[in-house]
Amino acid sequence: MVKKRKLLFKATVLASIFVFMTSGTQPRLLGLKGLLKPTITEAATFPNLVQNPTFNFDSQTTTFPNWSFVAYLNKSQSLGPYSFNLEDQGDGWYKVYGDVNPKSYVKPVPGGGILLKVLNSSGSQEFIAMNQTINTIPGQTYILKFPFKLIQNANTDPRYSWFVSDTESNTALTTDKEWREYTGPQNVTTTFTAIGNKVNFRIYFEDGIKDALDGSGFQIFQVDHVSITVLDTKAPKITNATITIPEGYKGGASWTNKNTTIHFTATDDYGVDPTSYEVSTDNGDTWSKAGLSNATSTGVDYTVSTQGTTNILIRAKDDSGNQSNPVTDPGAKFTVRIDKEAPITNYTDGQLYNKKTATNITFSDALSGIDTAKLNGTTISSGTINPADGEHTLVITDKAGNQTILHFTVDKTILPPVVNPISDVSTSITGTVEANSTVKITLPDHSILTTKAKADGTYSVSVTPWTLYAGDVVSTTATDVAGNTSTDTNVTVTAETKNPVNPTNPTSPVEPVNPTDPENPHEPGTKSSLSIDYVSNFHFGAQEASGKNEVYTAQLDEVKQTSDGSIIKVPNFIQVTDHRRIKTGWKLTVQQNEQLKSGNNELKGAVLKLNNPILNSSTHAQYKPVANTVTLVPGGGAQKLAFADEGKGLGTWTIAYGQNPSSITLFVPGAAYKEVGAKYKTTLTWTLVDAPL
Numbered sequence: 001m002v003k004k005r006k007l008l009f010k011a012t013v014l015a016s017i018f019v020f021m022t023s024g025t026q027p028r029l030l031g032l033k034g035l036l037k038p039t040i041t042e043a044a045t046f047p048n049l050v051q052n053p054t055f056n057f058d059s060q061t062t063t064f065p066n067w068s069f070v071a072y073l074n075k076s077q078s079l080g081p082y083s084f085n086l087e088d089q090g091d092g093w094y095k096v097y098g099d100v101n102p103k104s105y106v107k108p109v110p111g112g113g114i115l116l117k118v119l120n121s122s123g124s125q126e127f128i129a130m131n132q133t134i135n136t137i138p139g140q141t142y143i144l145k146f147p148f149k150l151i152q153n154a155n156t157d158p159r160y161s162w163f164v165s166d167t168e169s170n171t172a173l174t175t176d177k178e179w180r181e182y183t184g185p186q187n188v189t190t191t192f193t194a195i196g197n198k199v200n201f202r203i204y205f206e207d208g209i210k211d212a213l214d215g216s217g218f219q220i221f222q223v224d225h226v227s228i229t230v231l232d233t234k235a236p237k238i239t240n241a242t243i244t245i246p247e248g249y250k251g252g253a254s255w256t257n258k259n260t261t262i263h264f265t266a267t268d269d270y271g272v273d274p275t276s277y278e279v280s281t282d283n284g285d286t287w288s289k290a291g292l293s294n295a296t297s298t299g300v301d302y303t304v305s306t307q308g309t310t311n312i313l314i315r316a317k318d319d320s321g322n323q324s325n326p327v328t329d330p331g332a333k334f335t336v337r338i339d340k341e342a343p344i345t346n347y348t349d350g351q352l353y354n355k356k357t358a359t360n361i362t363f364s365d366a367l368s369g370i371d372t373a374k375l376n377g378t379t380i381s382s383g384t385i386n387p388a389d390g391e392h393t394l395v396i397t398d399k400a401g402n403q404t405i406l407h408f409t410v411d412k413t414i415l416p417p418v419v420n421p422i423s424d425v426s427t428s429i430t431g432t433v434e435a436n437s438t439v440k441i442t443l444p445d446h447s448i449l450t451t452k453a454k455a456d457g458t459y460s461v462s463v464t465p466w467t468l469y470a471g472d473v474v475s476t477t478a479t480d481v482a483g484n485t486s487t488d489t490n491v492t493v494t495a496e497t498k499n500p501v502n503p504t505n506p507t508s509p510v511e512p513v514n515p516t517d518p519e520n521p522h523e524p525g526t527k528s529s530l531s532i533d534y535v536s537n538f539h540f541g542a543q544e545a546s547g548k549n550e551v552y553t554a555q556l557d558e559v560k561q562t563s564d565g566s567i568i569k570v571p572n573f574i575q576v577t578d579h580r581r582i583k584t585g586w587k588l589t590v591q592q593n594e595q596l597k598s599g600n601n602e603l604k605g606a607v608l609k610l611n612n613p614i615l616n617s618s619t620h621a622q623y624k625p626v627a628n629t630v631t632l633v634p635g636g637g638a639q640k641l642a643f644a645d646e647g648k649g650l651g652t653w654t655i656a657y658g659q660n661p662s663s664i665t666l667f668v669p670g671a672a673y674k675e676v677g678a679k680y681k682t683t684l685t686w687t688l689v690d691a692p693l
Contacts, residue, residue: 046229049134049142050201054112054225062086062094064114069106069130071098082131093117096128104128113224120155120207120217129204133167134228136194141233144174144192144201146226149185155207155217158182167198179206191231201228232320236268238332241314244301255337255368255400259305262334266299266316266324273297274316274324281310284326304336308367311335339367339400347394347406353387354483355412360386361394368399389413411482416489417459423496424470424529424579430460433486437478444472453478466651469581470495470529495579497525500534500559503573503656506618510559513567529580532588532688533652536572538608540666545674554657554664571614571658576625576642576688578649585646585692588655589638590630591685596666598678605669608632608682610641612663619651627655634682643692 051066058065061084068082086094086106093105103119103126118126136142150158163177173192192199205221243249245261266274277300278287294301304310312334313326326332345363347353362382363373373380373396375387387410394406417433429441429449435457441449443463453459468474472493479485502508512522512534525533536557543552556569578586590610596603613627625644632639642655657663668674 046232048227048229049136050132050226050228051134053227055108055114055223056112057108062088064106064108067130067132069096069104069128071096071104071126071128082129106130109222109224113222115151115220115222116205117152117218117220118205118207127204127206129202131200131202132226134199134201136197136199138194138196141191141193141231142228143189143231144226144228145187145189146203146223147185147187148203148221148223150182150219151222152218152220155219158219158221159206160186160221161204162188163202164192165200165202166194166196167200168196171195173199179204201226232268232318232322234269235322235324236266236274236316236318238264238314238316238324238326238329239267240265240331241334245303251334251336253335253337255339255398257338257340257400257402259303260336260338261301261303262312262336263294263301264299264314264331268318268322274318276317278315280313280315280326283311284313287315304338307338307340309335309337337368337400339365339398339402341365341367342402342404343370343373343396343398345394345396345404345406347408349406349408351408352482353408353410353412354480357483358387358410358412360384363396363404365398365402368402371397371399373397409482411480412484414478414480414482414484414486416486417476417478419474419476419489419491422468422474422491422493424468424472424493425465425496425498426463426468426493427465428460428462429474429476430458431476431489432457433459433478434480437480440477440479442475442477443467444469444474466579468493469579472581495528495531497527498531498533498575498577498652499562500525500575501618501652501654502559502561502568503570503575503614503616503654506616506652506654509562510568510570511562513558513560525575526688529578530586530688530690531577531579532686533575533577535574535684535686538572538664538666543668545676546670548670550668550670551662552666552668553662554666556658571656572664573654573656573658574641574686575652575654576649577652578644579651580690583647583650584690585644586625586649587643587689587692588641589687589689590632590641591638591687592632592634592636593683593685595634596680596682598675598680601673601675601678601680603668603674603680604672605667606634606672606680607667609665609667610657610663611665612657613642614656615642615653616656617651617653619653623648623650625649625653632684638685638687641686645692648692 052064055064055067063084063086068084070082083097086096088094089105093107096104096106098104105117107115109115116128118128120126144164159179159181161177161179164173165171166173174190203223207217207219242263243251243260244263246256246258249256249260268274277292277295278289279292279302280287291302292300293303302312302314314332315324315326317323324332343363343365345361346359347361360383361380363370364382375385375394376392389410389412391409396404414434417431417439419429419431422429433439433453435453435455437453439451439453439459441461449461451459451461470493474491474493476489477486499509499511502510520537525531538554540552541555554572557572558567559570560567576588592608596606609631611629613629615624615627625642625648627642628640630639630641
């Protein structure tokens with residue numbers, strides 16, 4: 001057998017403690033099935049201490065080197081000394097020297113082995129023996145093996161014997177010294193323990209016949225080879241464990257987020273290489289080769305990919321069947337802790353949080369636990385921080401190195417929207433608010449209008465004309481993109497001056513021509529939900545002074561069209577608007593404050609009369625009021641020009657005079673003094689009250 005080289009076996013794994021004992025000092029061997037020989041170098045064996053174990057013959061010296069022989073007769077003579085030299089008989093046989101004319105011979109076997117022949121002699125037993133002295137180590141146990149067989153026999157009762165003895169003390173080290181009857185081919189295997197530095201190994205054969213008649217009997221034995229080797233009774237050891245992947249991970253109580261490969265190293269005090277390895281991850285209850293790789297005569301790798309804590313036991317077995325003890329071996333136990341999952345948190349990457357959703361930041365890690373958590377670079381603890389408004393970066397790292405990195409924004413505040421003034425003639429509601437917010441407008445009838453503010457924060461939403469009334473309250477709120485909702489902004493609708501319309505086409509707005517002209521002044525309309533929007537000034541033009549009674553007609557009014565700015569002539573008219581929620585009706589009166597005058601000169605007897613009133617409106621006819629013809633009395637009481645009963649007069653109505661030349665007339669008596677070149681004027685007071693009576 002060939003001497004094995006000594007093995008070192010390295011491995012790296014997490015340290016953990018396992019208890020796995022069997023009775024006695026040897027580790028439990030049950031469960032090791034199959035070897036890893038296909039993946040490792042074939043294990044060598046211990047060297048054969050026997051020199052020339054196959055009996056090679058040296059024809060020059062006529063010896064079997066290292067072997068000595070002796071022949072003798074069983075006549076109580078002492079055993080002659082063993083001799084190396086043999087006498088060539090010329091037929092391939094060599095005579096062995098001995099006492100009293102021995103008849104023993106040896107012959108080499110081509111290809112290895114030796115034949116030993118014994119001839120019987122009359123009245124005697126013939127013996128042949130061979131011997132070799134072998135170096136040993138005191139206290140070491142050895143195993144002896146040799147096969148032999150009887151190939152020819154012309155005798156009866158062939159016998160054999162063999163033994164090992166200490167050279168110095170001649171103490172027998174085996175119990176096989178007694179003669180045995182040959183019953184067939186033998187494969188001798190036995191063990192002995194040396195007590196000194198050398199032992200003698202001897203084999204005996206005898207013819208077994210004491211009283212042969214003619215001396216012609218013989219027997220031939222063949223011995224093929226002899227081996228004495230160290231008996232391996234010591235198991236290999238797992239001496240070290242080293243993590244090869246990932247770099248820098250040490251195992252033990254620490255964690256990693258990667259699959260981990262550990263290399264285990266083994267040695268054997270007798271130099272017998274471990275030839276198989278097994279692993280257990282359940283404290284030695286079961287063993288397998290799963291996960292093992294790169295097995296060689298110097299070690300094996302084991303890879304852990306399962307998350308959590310893995311406690312590893314490794315054991316090895318050598319060619320002699322000795323198995324390592326994972327309980328006592330210093331490198332056989334290891335612990336790997338793997339956590340591949342990143343920490344979890346109640347916040348989400350890219351999310352926008354408002355005052356309701358921005359709760360305290362919490363985080364956890366089920367396996368390795370949290371190592372650090374930093375919000376914008378500052379260390380925080382779970383459940384203690386509610387982030388302020390602004391952009392944030394949250395980095396949470398567990399003990400295995402997994403990271404959760406989040407970027408999120410918190411917006412907990414929104415200012416109430418700014419609402420521009422709203423009047424009862426508004427066609428839209430406008431204002432400013434936080435950019436991109438959703439604006440909700442609640443009207444007095446509880447209907448809701450919504451719109452989205454622009455990037456500059458402005459917003460506008462259309463309202464149906466004439467649906468808002470003075471005194472109404474419009475409520476506006478805003479919800480920003482974070483989901484925060486503002487407090488209400490309440491705006492009270494105000495009454496606004498209504499623009500006049502063309503009395504012949506009430507859908508066409510107009511405006512006075514040069515209303516600030518001192519020669520033709522126009523007072524603005526009243527700002528109220530019930531209002532006088534416009535009253536024409538009556539112009540009768542320049543007239544020739546006459547001594548006769550004369551009736552003059554008023555000139556047409558001039559207004560500017562809003563659509564194109566052109567000036568057109570329209571009948572003189574009064575415009576009334578009733579834009580109230582309560583439909584109580586109204587009354588319009590007119591009063592001439594004094595007689596027409598030019599300075600102190602009064603145009604006595606002059607009478608102003610409003611005839612043929614024409615009512616017009618874009619409002620449905622069902623709301624049409626009533627208009628009267630009136631004759632004004634200078635300085636007299638107010639005359640009821642028009643009225644609307646309850647439920648009537650809604651909307652904007654024009655009362656026009658000018659359908660014929662006599663619609664607005666001025667009677668001037670001939671007897672009245674008329675100053676040539678003078679301008680006669682008077683003022684009228686128009687009164688609108690919110691009741692028809």
